Amino acid sequence: MPDLWMPQALKVDIGDHGSCDSAFPAKAIAHITGDLEATAEAPLDLLPFASLQGFFTGSGSGKAPHVLWDPFTGEFAQFFPATSRSKAVFDKTGGTRTNRAGKVVIQVEALFFPHCRVNGKVFARLVDTPCRGWDELHAWISSWGVPDVWPMGRPTSLSRHTCPAEKWRTQGGWYAHAHVPENDHVDPGSWPEFGSRPAGPSPAEPRFEPFPGASFFQMGRKSPVIAAMHGRLVAEDCDRYTSGTVVDVWGAGDVRSYAAWQRKLGLAGDAADGVPGRFSWDRLEVPGV
Numbered sequence: 583m584p585d586l587w588m589p590q591a592l593k594v595d596i597g598d599h600g601s602c603d604s605a606f607p608a609k610a611i612a613h614i615t616g617d618l619e620a621t622a623e624a625p626l627d628l629l630p631f632a633s634l635q636g637f638f639t640g641s642g643s644g645k646a647p648h649v650l651w652d653p654f655t656g657e658f659a660q661f662f663p664a665t666s667r668s669k670a671v672f673d674k675t676g677g678t679r680t681n682r683a684g685k686v687v688i689q690v691e692a693l694f695f696p697h698c699r700v701n702g703k704v705f706a707r708l709v710d711t712p713c714r715g716w717d718e719l720h721a722w723i724s725s726w727g728v729p730d731v732w733p734m735g736r737p738t739s740l741s742r743h744t745c746p747a748e749k750w751r752t753q754g755g756w757y758a759h760a761h762v763p764e765n766d767h768v769d770p771g772s773w774p775e776f777g778s779r780p781a782g783p784s785p786a787e788p789r790f791e792p793f794p795g796a797s798f799f800q801m802g803r804k805s806p807v808i809a810a811m812h813g814r815l816v817a818e819d820c821d822r823y824t825s826g827t828v829v830d831v832w833g834a835g836d837v838r839s840y841a842a843w844q845r846k847l848g849l850a851g852d853a854a855d856g857v858p859g860r861f862s863w864d865r866l867e868v869p870g871v
Contacts, residue, residue, distance in 0.1 A: 584725035586665060588649060590718045591658035592849075592861045594635065596643050599666035602682045607754025608727040609684040611762060612737065613647060613670055613691045614708060614770040620697035622706065628654070628698040632848030634691075635659045644669055647689035649719065653708065654693070654700050656715030657847075657865070664688055664726055674764045678747045684754065686726045690719065692770060696740070709772040716774045730776040731755035740771040789870040793863040803832040806871040811858075814866050815839040820846060 620626040631652045638646040646661045647670035662668045667681040670689045694708050737758040745761045759767040809830035822838035837856035844854035
């Protein structure tokens with residue numbers, strides 16, 4: 583069975599699950615967050631990933647998708663398992679079951695709005711961004727049987743093109759929010775093309791140390807992996823060490839420094855306790871030893 587939770591995503595289960603209807607073909611729905619209105623003459627800074635994650639776990643939980651995707655950094659947060667419906671489309675009672683009509687109906691919100699500004703550069707369309715993480719996101723959604731087709735056509739503009747109810751019920755694949763019956767949105771305006779990456783890293787790609795598991799990090803543990811991690815925490819300005827002499831032994835300084843890294847990623851509470859987890863470890867990119 584495919585993974586209910588995308589392996590690369592931070593799991594933020596907000597509960598309130600609801601089953602999908604497997605009598606219908608698998609679908610995915612593409613959105614942009616569209617959280618601010620900007621223009622080419624008056625661009626605005628993109629909101630932080632943590633702000634949108636907080637919205638979907640708080641006051642915006644009634645509008646939460648399955649996955650929030652940052653196309654600039656490749657970060658993900660997932661709020662519902664793949665086989666649950668999510669809530670990012672309007673679903674009329676007794677209607678076409680817009681959020682359930684499929685083995686899965688996986689909804690993705692890309693952190694983006696037209697003419698957003700990131701590091702001083704303005705992006706008019708989602709496809710103009712680096713689209714980091716798209717290959718991983720696409721692969722996970724494909725693993726659930728969502729075919730690489732756009733029954734209503736790949737979105738190329740912010741315009742409404744409502745899918746007929748019968749096509750929605752009978753044809754699997756990718757749909758824009760602008761296509762979904764019973765809704766009135768026009769997003770996402772564009773979406774990256776389907777593609778595939780070769781299995782395994784290419785020779786040009788750096789090799790990073792795989793996550794060794796949370797139980798690896800015990801007080802007094804000595805390992806070159808810890809030394810490599812130490813170097814990355816210092817490089818990320820998360821140095822909370824009181825000494826730089828013993829860098830390969832897990833201790834209190836590592837806990838403080840790793841907690842600083844977790845907070846830098848926008849984590850809080852128990853998720854920022856200084857004990858490495860897969861999400862934060864993968865983003866630290868510790869060199870292989």
